[in-house]
Amino acid sequence: MINIAIIGFGVVGSATYETTVENAKLIEKRVGDTVKVKKIVDIRDFDDHPAKGLLTKNFEDVVNDRTISIAVESIGGLRPAFEFTKALLMSGKSVVTSNKELVATHGLELADIASRNNVSYLFEASVGGGIPIIRPLKQCLAVNEFTEIIGILNGTTNYILTKMREEGSSFADALKDAQEKGYAELNPAADVEGYDTCRKLSILCWTAFGKLVDIEKFDRKGISGITAEDITKAKAAGCVIKLVGRAKMVNGEVKCSVAPEIIPLGGPLAIADGVDNVIIVRGNFIGETTFYGPGAGGRATASAVMSDVIEIARSIVSHRRA
Amino acid sequence: MINIAIIGFGVVGSATYETTVENAKLIEKRVGDTVKVKKIVDIRDFDDHPAKGLLTKNFEDVVNDRTISIAVESIGGLRPAFEFTKALLMSGKSVVTSNKELVATHGLELADIASRNNVSYLFEASVGGGIPIIRPLKQCLAVNEFTEIIGILNGTTNYILTKMREEGSSFADALKDAQEKGYAELNPAADVEGYDTCRKLSILCWTAFGKLVDIEKFDRKGISGITAEDITKAKAAGCVIKLVGRAKMVNGEVKCSVAPEIIPLGGPLAIADGVDNVIIVRGNFIGETTFYGPGAGGRATASAVMSDVIEIARSIVSHRRA
Numbered sequence: 148m149i150n151i152a153i154i155g156f157g158v159v160g161s162a163t164y165e166t167t168v169e170n171a172k173l174i175e176k177r178v179g180d181t182v183k184v185k186k187i188v189d190i191r192d193f194d195d196h197p198a199k200g201l202l203t204k205n206f207e208d209v210v211n212d213r214t215i216s217i218a219v220e221s222i223g224g225l226r227p228a229f230e231f232t233k234a235l236l237m238s239g240k241s242v243v244t245s246n247k248e249l250v251a252t253h254g255l256e257l258a259d260i261a262s263r264n265n266v267s268y269l270f271e272a273s274v275g276g277g278i279p280i281i282r283p284l285k286q287c288l289a290v291n292e293f294t295e296i297i298g299i300l301n302g303t304t305n306y307i308l309t310k311m312r313e314e315g316s317s318f319a320d321a322l323k324d325a326q327e328k329g330y331a332e333l334n335p336a337a338d339v340e341g342y343d344t345c346r347k348l349s350i351l352c353w354t355a356f357g358k359l360v361d362i363e364k365f366d367r368k369g370i371s372g373i374t375a376e377d378i379t380k381a382k383a384a385g386c387v388i389k390l391v392g393r394a395k396m397v398n399g400e401v402k403c404s405v406a407p408e409i410i411p412l413g414g415p416l417a418i419a420d421g422v423d424n425v426i427i428v429r430g431n432f433i434g435e436t437t438f439y440g441p442g443a444g445g446r447a448t449a450s451a452v453m454s455d456v457i458e459i460a461r462s463i464v465s466h467r468r469a
Numbered sequence: 470m471i472n473i474a475i476i477g478f479g480v481v482g483s484a485t486y487e488t489t490v491e492n493a494k495l496i497e498k499r500v501g502d503t504v505k506v507k508k509i510v511d512i513r514d515f516d517d518h519p520a521k522g523l524l525t526k527n528f529e530d531v532v533n534d535r536t537i538s539i540a541v542e543s544i545g546g547l548r549p550a551f552e553f554t555k556a557l558l559m560s561g562k563s564v565v566t567s568n569k570e571l572v573a574t575h576g577l578e579l580a581d582i583a584s585r586n587n588v589s590y591l592f593e594a595s596v597g598g599g600i601p602i603i604r605p606l607k608q609c610l611a612v613n614e615f616t617e618i619i620g621i622l623n624g625t626t627n628y629i630l631t632k633m634r635e636e637g638s639s640f641a642d643a644l645k646d647a648q649e650k651g652y653a654e655l656n657p658a659a660d661v662e663g664y665d666t667c668r669k670l671s672i673l674c675w676t677a678f679g680k681l682v683d684i685e686k687f688d689r690k691g692i693s694g695i696t697a698e699d700i701t702k703a704k705a706a707g708c709v710i711k712l713v714g715r716a717k718m719v720n721g722e723v724k725c726s727v728a729p730e731i732i733p734l735g736g737p738l739a740i741a742d743g744v745d746n747v748i749i750v751r752g753n754f755i756g757e758t759t760f761y762g763p764g765a766g767g768r769a770t771a772s773a774v775m776s777d778v779i780e781i782a783r784s785i786v787s788h789r790r791a
Binding site for chain 2: 162166169170173174177271277278279282283286287288289290291292412413414415418430431432433434435436437438439440441444446447449450451453454456457458
C-alpha cells in the first residue's frame with residue numbers, strides 16, 4: 148500500500164480525496180498497488196465529511212509519519228505552503244502541488260531540495276487545471292527546441308470576458324457575477340491584473356525553456372480597463388477579446404508578455420470560453436500543437452494532481468521490484 | 470552513448486534521423502547521455518544523403534548489433550514490419566513505431582513479447598501524428614475512468630473535406646488533388662473508407678479502456694459518398710462535414726463508430742482543418758480535454774517517435790545509475 152497525505156482540504160484537496168475513493172480500483176490497477184489517503188491536514192473542522200477520521204490540525208502528524216510517502220499540497224499561497232513543502236521534502240516525502248504561486252516563486256529552490264533528498268516535487272496541476280501540459284512539455288515533446296508558448300491561462304478573466312461578450316455587461320458587473328459564483332476572489336487583482344497568468348506562464352517557461360523568468364520582468368497588462376464598447380467593437384469585427392500570455396525565445400532570451408488581445412474567431416485561441424484554458428506550444432519539430440480543457444474546478448484539477456501522484460507511486464512500485 | 474537504429478528511411482524515418490542531428494545537444498541534455506543513430510535499414514539507395522554511411526540493406530546488421538538498444542520501426546504496413554519487430558524485441562531491443570496498422574493488428578502480441586523480453590514497445594506516433602495522446606492517456610489522465618474518445622484522426626480525408634468545402638470541388642477532384650500532393654495513396658481506400666481512422670481509434674481504445682477492439686466490429690462509413698451538395702448544405706447551416714471516430718464505454722463494452730458527421734462551427738472538432746487532427750477525451754474527473762495539432766508530416770511525427778525514444782533512453786540512463 149502507498150500512503151499519501153493531503154495538506155489543505157479545500158476544493159482541490161477534497162476532490163483529490165474523492166479520486167482515491169471513487170476510482171480506487173482503477174488507481175490500484177494503474178499503479179500496481181493500492182493508494183490510500185492516510186491523513187488530511189486542515190485547520191478547519193469537517194465533522195460531516197466521510198473523511199473526518201483522517202483529519203488532523205497538526206501538520207507534524209504528517210511529517211513524522213514514515214509510512215506516508217507522498218504529500219499533496221493544496222493549501223495555495225506562499226505561507227505556510229513554502230515551509231510545509233520544505234519540511235515534507237526534507238523528511239523524504241515527495242510533494243505534488245497545484246500551487247502556482249509557490250511554484251512560480253520558489254519552484255527552483257524546492258526542486259533542488261527535492262533532488263537532494265531523492266524525492267520528487269511535481270506540479271502538473273499548477274498550470275491549466277486538468278489539462279495535461281507540464282508532462283507533455285517534459286516528455287511527449289522533449290525532442291523539440293521550443294520557440295513559443297501562447298496561452299489563455301486564467302479562468303476568472305476568461306469567464307469575465309465571455310460574460311461581457313455574451314451579455315453586454317460592463318467589466319464591473321461581470322466581475323461581481325464572477326465573485327458571486329466563486330470564480331473570482333474578493334480581492335480580484337491577482338486574476339484581473341494578469342499576475343496569475345504571469346505565474347503560470349513563468350512555470351511553462353521553466354518547463355519548456357529551462358528558465359524560470361521573474362514575473363516582474365513580464366510586460367503585463369490586465370483586463371480591468373476593457374469596456375463593454377471594446378467588446379462590442381471586437382464582436383462586430385468577428386473577434387473576441389482574451390487575456391493572452393505569450394512567451395517567446397528571442398536570441399536565447401525568453402520574452403514574456405500578458406495582455407488582452409483581439410482574437411479572430413475560428414482559431415484555437417478563440418475556442419476557450421468561460422473557465423476553460425488553452426495552451427499552444429510551438430517547437431522546431433512539432434510545428435504547433437494545442438491543449439484545451441478545464442482550467443479550473445476541483446475534479447479536473449484533481450485529475451492533474453493524481454497524474455503526479457500516480458507517476459511517483461509507479462516509480463515507488465518499480466523500485467521496490469528492482 | 471545510446472545507439473539507435475532506424476528501420477525504414479521514408480518520410481518519418483528520415484525526419485527521425487534529422488532530430489538526432491539538428492537537436493543533438495538538446496537530446497543529450499534531456500536524456501543525460503548522447504543518442505546516436507548507428508544504423509539505418511532500407512532497401513533503397515540514398516547515395517546523396519548525409520547519412521549514407523549508416524545505411525544497410527541487411528536487417529540482420531541491426532538485430533546482431535548488441536550496442537544498439539532502441540530501434541525505430543518506420544516501415545509501415547504489416548510485412549515485413551511484424552517479423553522485424555518480433556526479431557528486434559526478442560533480441561532485447563526496445564522498439565518505437567509510427568506504424569498504426571501493425572499496432573492495431575498485432576499490438577497485443579508485440580507488447581507481450583516486449584514485456585517477456587524486458588524491453589518496451591511504444592507507439593505514441595501511431596495516432597495523431599505529432600500530437601501527444603498515448604502518453605497523456607496513460608500518464609497525465611491516468612486517474613480517470615475514461616468514458617468516451619472522439620477524434621478526427623485521418624489527415625487525408627480531412628484534407629479532402631476541407632478542399633471540397635473551400636473550393637466547392639467534387640470528391641473525385643479533391644481526392645485527385647490530395648493524391649498529387651502526396652497526401653493520399655494511389656489506392657486511397659484505407660483512408661477514404663475509414664479503415665485508417667478505425668485502426669487509430671482501436672489503438673486509443675486499447676490505451677484508454679484496456680481493450681483492443683477488432684476493427685471489423687466497428688460501425689464504419691467512409692467519405693466517398695459525400696457530394697459537393699452535401700458540403701454546400703452543411704456550409705449553409707453553419708456546419709462542416711468531418712470524418713469522426715467515436716469510442717464510447719456502454720455498460721462495460723466499448724462501442725466504436727467511424728462516419729462522416731455534420732459538425733457546427735465553433736466547437737473543438739470543427740477547428741481541425743487540412744491534415745490536422747483533433748482528439749477529445751472524456752473521463753470522470755477531467756470532464757473533457759482536447760488535443761489538437763499536426764496529424765501527419767515527417768517532422769511532426771518524428772517529434773512523437775523521439776518522445777518514445779527519449780523515454781526509453783532516460784530509463785536506460787536511470788537504470789545504469791541505480
